[in-house]
Each structure stands twice: as C-alpha cells, then as structure tokens.
Amino acid sequence: MKVNIVSRSGREFIKGGLELNDSATVADLQEAIHKRTKKFYPSRQRLTLPVQPGSKERPVVLHYKKSLKEYSDGNQNTLTVVFKDLGPQVSYRTLFFFEYLGPLLLYPVFYYFPVYQFFGYKGERVIHPVQTYALYYWCFHYFKRIMETFFVHRFSHATSPLSNVFRNCAYYWTFGSYIAYYVNHPLYTPVSDLQMKIGFGFGIVCQLANFYCHIILKNLRSADGSGGYQIPRGFLFNIVTCANYTTEIYQWLGFNIATQTVAGYVFLVVATSIMTNWALAKHRRLRKVFP
Numbered sequence: 001m002k003v004n005i006v007s008r009s010g011r012e013f014i015k016g017g018l019e020l021n022d023s024a025t026v027a028d029l030q031e032a033i034h035k036r037t038k039k040f041y042p043s044r045q046r047l048t049l050p051v052q053p054g055s056k057e058r059p060v061v062l063h064y065k066k067s068l069k070e071y072s073d074g075n076q077n078t079l080t081v082v083f084k085d086l087g088p089q090v091s092y093r094t095l096f097f098f099e100y101l102g103p104l105l106l107y108p109v110f111y112y113f114p115v116y117q118f119f120g121y122k123g124e125r126v127i128h129p130v131q132t133y134a135l136y137y138w139c140f141h142y143f144k145r146i147m148e149t150f151f152v153h154r155f156s157h158a159t160s161p162l163s164n165v166f167r168n169c170a171y172y173w174t175f176g177s178y179i180a181y182y183v184n185h186p187l188y189t190p191v192s193d194l195q196m197k198i199g200f201g202f203g204i205v206c207q208l209a210n211f212y213c214h215i216i217l218k219n220l221r222s223a224d225g226s227g228g229y230q231i232p233r234g235f236l237f238n239i240v241t242c243a244n245y246t247t248e249i250y251q252w253l254g255f256n257i258a259t260q261t262v263a264g265y266v267f268l269v270v271a272t273s274i275m276t277n278w279a280l281a282k283h284r285r286l287r288k289v290f291p
Helices: 026-037 092-112 115-119 129-151 163-183 193-218 243-259 262-289
Strands: 002-006 045-048 078-085 089-091 159-161
Touching (some): 026 045, 089 092, 092 129, 092 163, 129 193, 129 243, 159 163, 163 262, 243 262
Parallel strands (some): 002 078
Antiparallel strands (some): 045 078, 089 159
C-alpha cells in the first residue's frame, strides 16, 4: 500500500510517499515517518484523513492500533493522510510529577525556614498547631497525587505537549507558594480548635473518597490505557459524573475551613472553575457517546 503524506496546507510532506505492507497499521506508518524524518517521533505526530475544502466536519484522527486499510475507503492501494506536528512531547507521568513536586517541596520551606526575614519580619515566630497540621495535610495531599500518578492513573493519551509542563508548573508552584506564605506567616491568626478539627476531618474524608474515585476510574481502562469512553459507576459516581473532581474541590474546602486564608479561597475558586469546566465537557462527551 502506498501512503501519501501531506501537510495541512496540502503540500507533500514526504516526497514520493511511503510504501507499506497491506497489513500495516497506523503505528507502522508512524514508525516509517519517524525513520524518514528523524525529528518527528510517533507521539509527536497527529495523522488525520483529508477533509473537503470548506467542510465544517472535524477530521478523522487515525488510531495507532488500527489497520491502514480501515481508512482506505475502498481504495486498497493508496491512502492519503494529513500530517500535523504536535511539537515536543512528554509523558503524562512526567508532567504530573513535576507539577505536584513543586508544591510538595515549596510549602515546607515556608514552615521550616526563616524566609520571612527576607520579607521584612524580624520578630520571633510562634508556630500554631493548625500550621503544623496544615503542613501534614498539604504534604499528604501532594504525596498522594504523585503516588497515584505512578501507581493508579491510566492515561488514554501517552503524551502531552512540553509547553504544558511550564504552564502547569507555573499554576501549581505559584499557588503553592502563595498559600504557604500566608498560612505559615508569623502574623497568622488561627481559627478555633473546633473549626480546625471540622475542616481537617472533613478534608481527610474527602481525600480518601478522592482516592477511591481514582481506583474506580482506573478499573475502567486496561493497563495500556485503552478502553475508550465509559460511564463510571458506583460510589459517588452514581450521583455526579465527575466525583473525582467533586471530592477534589471539597478536600480543598476542608483545608480552607481549617486554615481560613484569602489565598486559600482564591485557589479554591480558581480550581473549582477549572474542574467545573472539565466536568461539564466530560459530561457532554458521555451524553454524546451514550445518549
């Protein structure tokens, strides 16, 4: 089978095309492109079928496991595909590890080290119990996230654009430092003991519920990430579509009830807005696939 590879503008991307076996898969085509171009490794490639000029339909993306014949539309000898460079890629585990590592390491700096001297505070610092429990809560949360990244989560997409590492790290590292600065500040005023216990108690319950939600989502996919869209069922998923986001939001609500800082509530509002958009988008996709 001959495969013609063109750019989105219609120009020939690989001169003369590629000759592949009739039994070749999309993954074989990606490897062949990589051998010819060197720079464009498979996870950096996005291959689609051509669309008619002026058409508003979204192009069909070629799945790496499928045979090229499935996309040939009756022509068994020739296939034309459109190539797009997705840019440098990193694995999702790498992305999540670095975005979570920052808050895990930065927060204790504000608790253990005399950083406030550099901000003009010269007085003696008194550490309140709530600040110590907040440190434990915070570190447990991000350590849990890192462990889930390597041992629980199964990703449908192998890689993410490298630029997302810088964007996500900027988000998590900045907010982590912002919250840590105010929660550990020498002039911080703690809440009542009862409010602290209610906040952290509620938050821990939500963290454990969040972990169980991730286990449920893990079991929807095989070890290689395949499985397609499925409706998660059981536990809190019988109430809301994205129970993992719900428990994530509530666990930060618990943290803020216990610590009560403007910085923490700003983070909660921003995170809730982001996860709400993700949840609504996922709900729409599931409704479309499962009417």
